[in-house]
Amino acid sequence: xxxxxxxxxxxxxxxxxxxxxxxxxxxxxxxxxxxxxxxxxxxxxxxxxxxxxxxxxxxxxxxxxxxxxxxxxxxxxxxxxxxxxxxxxxxxxxxxxxxxxxxxxxxxxxxxxxxxxxxxxxxxxxxxxxxxxx
Numbered sequence: 001x002x003x004x005x006x007x008x009x010x011x012x013x014x015x016x017x018x019x020x021x022x023x024x025x026x027x028x029x030x031x032x033x034x035x036x037x038x039x040x041x042x043x044x045x046x047x048x049x050x051x052x053x054x055x056x057x058x059x060x061x062x063x064x065x066x067x068x069x070x071x072x073x074x075x076x077x078x079x080x081x082x083x084x085x086x087x088x089x090x091x092x093x094x095x096x097x098x099x100x101x102x103x104x105x106x107x108x109x110x111x112x113x114x115x116x117x118x119x120x121x122x123x124x125x126x127x128x129x130x131x132x133x134x
Contacts, residue, residue, distance in 0.1 A: 027111060028110065028111035028112060028113065028134065029079070029080075029111065029112045031111075031134065033050070033062070033064050033075070033077070035134075036066075036075065036113070036134055037050065037066070039130060039133075039134045040066070040068075040127075040130050043126070043129070043130035043133070044126065044130075045068055045123065045126055045127060045130055046068065046069075047066045047067065047068055048067045048068070048069075049066075049067035050064050050065070050066055050067070051064065051065045051067070051072075052064055052065075053065055053074055053076070055076070057100045057101055058076050058088065058098060058100050058114075059084050059085055059087075059088040060076035060077060060078050060085065060088070060114070061077050061078055061079040061082070061085060062076070062077045063075065063076040063077065068121065068123060068127065069121075069122065069123060071117070071120075071121050071122070072117060073115055073116065073117045073118045073121060073127060074105075074115065074116045074117050075113055075114070075115045075116075075131075076098070076113065076114045076115075076116075077112055077113055077114075078112045078113075078114065079112070080112060089109075089112075089114070092107045092109060092114055093109060098114060098116050100116075105117065106118075106119045108128060108131060108132075110131055110132055110134055113131075113134070115127075115131050118131070
C-alpha cells in the first residue's frame with residue numbers, strides 16, 4: 001500500500017511541476033518573428049520592413065519594429081524563465097503598459113510577445129486582431 005501511495009504522490013508532484021512550468025512558458029514561445037511576419041501577411045497586413053530594437057531598455061529577449069504602411073509597431077519577445085524578463089512581463093501584465101526609458105507605451109500581450117505603438121496606428125484594429133490570433 002505504501003508503494004502505491006509513493007507512486008501517487010510522485011505522479012501528483014510531476015503534474016504540479018508541469019502545470020507550474022506551463023504557467024511561466026507561454027504556448028507561443030517557440031514561434032519566431034519571421035513566423036509573425038508571415039502570419040500578418042496571411043491576415044492582410046503587409047510588413048514592408050523589419051528593424052531590430054534595443055532589448056535591454058524593455059528587458060526583453062529580442063525585439064523588432066515592424067513597418068506597416070508609413071508607421072511602425074514594436075514587438076518584444078520575453079523569455080519567462082529568466083527572472084528579470086518575467087518581472088518586466090508581469091509589470092506589463094498588471095498595468096497594460098510598457099515603460100521604455102521612462103516613456104509609457106500602451107502594451108498588448110499575446111503569450112510571450114508584447115506589442116507597442118499599435119494604439120495610434122491607422123490599421124490598429126487589423127493589427128490587433130492578427131497579433132492576438134498568432
